[in-house]
Amino acid sequence: MDLTIIWIALTIVCWVLFFVLEGFDFGVGMLSPLLGRDEHQRSAAIRTIGPLWDGNEVWLVAAIGVTFAAFPDWYAALLSGLYLPIVLVLLALAARGVAIEFRIKNESASWRRRADVALAASSAVAALGFGAVIGVMVGGLAINDGGEVMAGANALTRTIAPLMTPGAIIGALASLVSSLALGATFLALRTTGPVRERATKLAAPLLAVLAVAALAAAIALMVAGLVLQAALLAVVALLLAAGWGIVRRGREALGFTLASAATALTVVTALTAQLPVVLPSTLNDAFSITMQSAAASDYALQVISIGALCILPGVLLYQGWSYWVFRKRVASERVAS
Incomplete structure (x- = not known):
């Protein structure tokens, strides 16, 4: 198979993993002050992502790194054209990490409230960006x-x-609401007590809103003649509608899986909508960057393919092991000691 095809697929996979895994991180960050009514409940919500968020962030590094190595012209145009927004979202990611790590460094209630506000704001900025x-x-x-x-x-x-x-x-709003839905379903899956109950109640309407939006987008694409993309978004709407019904029945694991699958398919739809064009030109279609024109040389793709075969399995195994180790629920209710 053509290495260019393999690497464009790997690039899309990296972005999918980033939006799904960091999606629920962003959602939990935004929802922890809302769903946690006291310090114990807010801490419980944040502890669900405490061991995971920095590992999930690896997929952003992977997505940017793969784009740089395999498609340097795409990387150059995208990052030079969006220099300021990229810097802002990277600063938001840094602020998010500081808020999580420094929150527990001081017992002061005001300190922790400020950390919670910083966490929610930085998560929202990153999701939108x-x-x-x-x-x-x-x-x-x-x-x-x-x-x-x-x-x-x-x-x-x-x-x-x-x-x-x-x-x-549209992309910013979809990412924001999707992150909130992923965060709510993740908290419903990973907590017990009042945070779980509130997360379950919030997840259902969020999934319903996303389902309606996906269906409306599918209809618009069908009218525009983009049949394949319309069909994919129709599947997304079905997944979200099924997730809405599942979450209402208290089946958090399946609800989170369906929300994650819908997010992944949405990202795939967006990034494959115009292939082989990876970055259209608004000046002239002839100036658009395609995956063939942006790809590195065959020799470079061969070299980085060897590196990927050595590194990627280890990353996946380590991250899977981390999720297995920290799979148990976090109690948001007071537990007698």
Whole structure:
């Protein structure tokens, strides 16, 4: 099989894993102050992601690293065109990590409240930002015939303007609500007591909203003649609707699985919508970046393929082991000692 096809598939897999795994991290971060009514409950919610969030973040490094190594022209255009937004979401990720790690360094109630606010705000910014990036990947940038992103009036306009497009806005909102739904279903799965009850009650309406939005998007794509993408989003709507019914029956594990599958399929739909084009040009379709034009040389792809075969299995085994070790629920109710 053509190595370019293999590496575009691996790039998509990395983005899928990032949006699913970091999706519930972002959701838990945003929901912990809402679903936890006291310090013990908020701490219980955050402890569900405490051992996992930094491992989940590895898939962002993998997605960016794979893009840089296998498709350098795609990487160059995307990151130069979205320099400021990428910096902002990276700062949000840093703030999220600081909030989680430093929260327990001080017993002061005000300190922990500020940490909770920082965690919720940084998680929301990161979810919105990465959703907008996916939206830009679908909608495109002002790429000229040399593969460079046009600056327009100034560089700031170049980096902010793409976030104001319909695709970026839809992507940002979809990512935010999807992260909230993943976070709610994950908390329902991984906690006991009042946090579990509130998470279950919140998860159902969030999944219902996403199901309706996915169905509306599928209808719009069908009208536009994009039959395959419409069919994929129709499947997403079915998964979310099934998740809504399952969560209401208290079957958290299956509900979380369906929400994760819907998120994964949505990301796949977005990133494959215009293949072989990986980054459209809004100036001229002929200037768009394709996976063939952006790919590294055959020799480079062969070398990094050897590296991936050595590294990737270890990463997957370690992360799977981590999830197995920390699989038990966290009690959000007071337990007598």
